[in-house]
Amino acid sequence: MAASLIGVFADIDDTLTTDGRLPAASYAALERLHEAGLFVAPITGRPAGWCDMVARFWPVTGVVGENGAFYFAYDEAERRMRRAFFASDAERADNRIRLDAIGQRILAEVRGAAISADQLYREADLAIDFCEDVAPLGKADIARIKAIFEEAGAVAKISSIHVNGWFGDYDKLSMSRRFAAEILGIDLDAQKYRIAFVGDSPNDAPMFGFFPNSCGVANVLDFIGEMEAEPAFVAARTGGQGFVEIVETILSAHGRSGNEMQREGADAR
Structure with missing residues (x-):
């Protein structure tokens, strides 16, 4: 199934990060996914202020923040941030x-x-x-x-x-649906088999339950039995290392390992 993926949604805290820091390897993994032609979007509980920076500067298509309160996506051609909120x-x-x-x-x-x-x-x-x-x-x-x-x-x-x-009837999944339709131009329900989600904690349960290719970094095991839905696959490693492990699996299925893509980038320079 990994070979058919068109994109990756991922939580940030303790999924991309390790001990509260974003490792270089996690950021490089995001960049390699982007360079491989897959869309990438963090789906996070972090605040709007952080998400504006993420959408503007990270190698991502956009970001869903505050557990689904909004999405931000930076349009490079028009040099403007597209923002959509659940509530007025x-x-x-x-x-x-x-x-x-x-x-x-x-x-x-x-x-x-x-x-x-x-x-x-x-x-x-x-x-x-x-x-x-x-x-x-x-x-x-x-x-x-x-x-x-x-x-x-x-x-x-x-x-x-x-x-x-x-207050509001939304979560990470509901705003991800809207982001997919308005920014990616896809029907998330129809394409859910072609998208992976990576997370680590109970607020990721709506995403774990929806995506057949849902993945957890190893620290998700701390919450087993406490979530409404659990990931289909759990990495061997925790935090950012677990995310890199999952990305390597995806890229290998696409026929391009992270190491190969790094070498190509070095050759281009």
């Missing part, structure tokens, strides 16, 4: 007031939790940090954070570092 500006402003109140409740009830350091750059959701810049919380505390969101009527998803909450 007014709806997002109203939702922010409600989310801020939820955030204050979480901080009051769950000792050690914190508003994510990247919250300032978010457009649509609230991110509660449980291990990125704070001492790791236990699973019971993480579950309590999720429950507080849900008691207030919000949607909540657990990533490898945050609990993200928002």
Whole structure:
């Protein structure tokens, strides 16, 4: 099946990254996929501010951010960023007031939790940090954070570092569908067998369940039994190394290994 793939969707945190850093090998893997003619798009919980940079500077076709709140895609020919949001500006402003109140409740009830350091750059959701810049919380505390969101009527998803909450009937998959139609010009339901998704945590479950060629880096095993859907394939290695392993499998099936493509690039220079 890997030989028929036309593109790769991938989470960022603890999928492309290792211990909070983006290794050169992960970035090179994205570039090799792009150079091989496959579309590449991060599907992440990270904020709009980060996603603008990713869409503009990384070798990607676009990015879905804040767990499906929007997509950004940079049009090089027109030199402009295409942005599409699930909710209107007014709806997002109203939702922010409600989310801020939820955030204050979480901080009051769950000792050690914190508003994510990247919250300032978010457009649509609230991110509660449980291990990125704070001492790791236990699973019971993480579950309590999720429950507080849900008691207030919000949607909540657990990533490898945050609990993200928002108002709106969307997730990573729903915005990926829209991104595929409007930017890639494809019907995601019809083409799902030709696209791989790579992820690592419970907020990736909608993608794991949808794509037959869903892949997890090895740290996804920490969440087995806790997700609504699990990946069809799990790499032997964790984080960025696991992502590189999966990309090598894809490129080999396409008849071009990562090493071969690196040599071609060096020869061209």
